[in-house]
Amino acid sequence: MAIICPYCFESVAPSARCSQCGETLPSQLKLSNLMFSIVGSTESGKSHYIAILIEQMKRQAARFGWSFHAANDETINLYERRFKRPLYESLATIDKTQTGDREARRPLIYTLCFFNGSQEQRATLVFYDAAGERFNSQDEINRATRYLYNSAGVIFLVDPLQMSEARNLFLKRFPGEEKALPERPVDNAKVGNIFTRLINALQGRQLQGKIPVPIAITLSKIDALRFLLTDEAPVFLPPFHRGGLSLADFRRNSDYFGNLLSVIDGDREIVANARRFERVGYFGVSALGQNPQKTGRLQFKPRPIRPLDPMLWLLWQNGLIDGK
Numbered sequence: 360m361a362i363i364c365p366y367c368f369e370s371v372a373p374s375a376r377c378s379q380c381g382e383t384l385p386s387q388l389k390l391s392n393l394m395f396s397i398v399g400s401t402e403s404g405k406s407h408y409i410a411i412l413i414e415q416m417k418r419q420a421a422r423f424g425w426s427f428h429a430a431n432d433e434t435i436n437l438y439e440r441r442f443k444r445p446l447y448e449s450l451a452t453i454d455k456t457q458t459g460d461r462e463a464r465r466p467l468i469y470t471l472c473f474f475n476g477s478q479e480q481r482a483t484l485v486f487y488d489a490a491g492e493r494f495n496s497q498d499e500i501n502r503a504t505r506y507l508y509n510s511a512g513v514i515f516l517v518d519p520l521q522m523s524e525a526r527n528l529f530l531k532r533f534p535g536e537e538k539a540l541p542e543r544p545v546d547n548a549k550v551g552n553i554f555t556r557l558i559n560a561l562q563g564r565q566l567q568g569k570i571p572v573p574i575a576i577t578l579s580k581i582d583a584l585r586f587l588l589t590d591e592a593p594v595f596l597p598p599f600h601r602g603g604l605s606l607a608d609f610r611r612n613s614d615y616f617g618n619l620l621s622v623i624d625g626d627r628e629i630v631a632n633a634r635r636f637e638r639v640g641y642f643g644v645s646a647l648g649q650n651p652q653k654t655g656r657l658q659f660k661p662r663p664i665r666p667l668d669p670m671l672w673l674l675w676q677n678g679l680i681d682g683k
């Protein structure tokens with residue numbers, strides 16, 4: 360069985376080193392490797408989301424009956440230094456990911472183990488934290504993000520306050536508070552344009568038919584949308600997932616956020632274009648559960664809201680966890 364190398368994305372025979380790029384391959388890759396891509400404009404919240412997602416995969420292990428750990432030392436070191444320390448020890452935001460930062464291109468590789476009675480099932484999960492600018496041109500997306508083709512799932516992160524109608528609603532509610540909004544994205548960085556490029560990249564040479572990769576369209580930073588959402592919004596209720604994905608909970612949230620996205624996306628592009636995918640789920644998450652101070656300090660330790668929802672759905676789509 361061939362595997363996709365997480366460093367050069369060539370299809371190679373499993374062995375200790377990649378025959379194409381020479382990188383050392385963690386032995387777990389031989390069993391399976393599922394690559395998950397997190398795509399979104401610059402400042403959409405990718406780095407913070409990845410930081411929290413990985414921590415939550417560990418912390419919630421008992422709830423889901425899995426164990427989750429780094430597959431190599433590089434992953435341990437990268438995660439500690441770039442993600443965990445700033446957020447959990449220094450209580451500070453993570454720096455912007457620079458396009459020229461070679462380290463940011465290294466994969467974070469984890470093993471997810473399930474125990475079914477005496478049987479053990481494993482999957483290797485690979486994450487990449489790309490700089491948002493890399494999604495600003497089709498050439499860049501095609502060249503620099505070849506892993507997209509081979510993804511087992513994509514989390515498309517959308518900062519709601521980068522969307523035109525959400526900004527209008529915010530300013531109606533808080534007149535004159537432009538400064539509190541994230542910068543208005545330049546044209547080629549608009550969420551709708553990045554989504555179109557992502558579709559083109561995933562469609563690849565296949566001209567007909569829907570895109571088979573499951574896509575979790577996820578509003579990030581929903582703590583900052585409190586002004587629009589009521590406390591009864593399903594996302595603010597405790598999640599029902601335990602030992603697997605609660606399908607009722609998933610549907611309630613997905614309907615809610617699909618509708619919300621149609622309202623705040625003035626161009627109505629995202630939901631319309633999402634029909635190009637065979638499998639779509641809508642989600643809302645917050646990595647931090649707070650708006651960091653302008654100085655980059657957190658007000659308190661991260662209090663994530665529903666960080667695992669998109670990932671649970673993708674694991675279910677890949678047959679790794681149950682849906683009930």
Ligand SMILES: Nc1nc2c(ncn2[C@@H]2O[C@H](COP(=O)(O)OP(=O)(O)OP(=O)(O)O)[C@@H](O)[C@H]2O)c(=O)[nH]1
Pocket residue numbers: 399400401402403404405406407408452453454455456457489490491492579580581582583644645646647648649650651
């Ligand atoms: N309110 C709120 N703000 C957040 C949250 N997560 C991130 N932010 C803010 O959004 C900014 C950008 O987040 P990043 O995770 O760096 O965004 P990114 O998508 O990695 O950006 P690039 O590295 O430029 O591609 C952060 O500096 C935070 O100020 C959240 O959960 N809630």
Ligand SMILES: [Mg+2]
Pocket residue numbers: 405406407454455456488489490491
């Ligand atoms: Mg980043």
Ligand SMILES: [Zn+2]
Pocket residue numbers: 364365366367368369377378379380381382
């Ligand atoms: Zn390789």
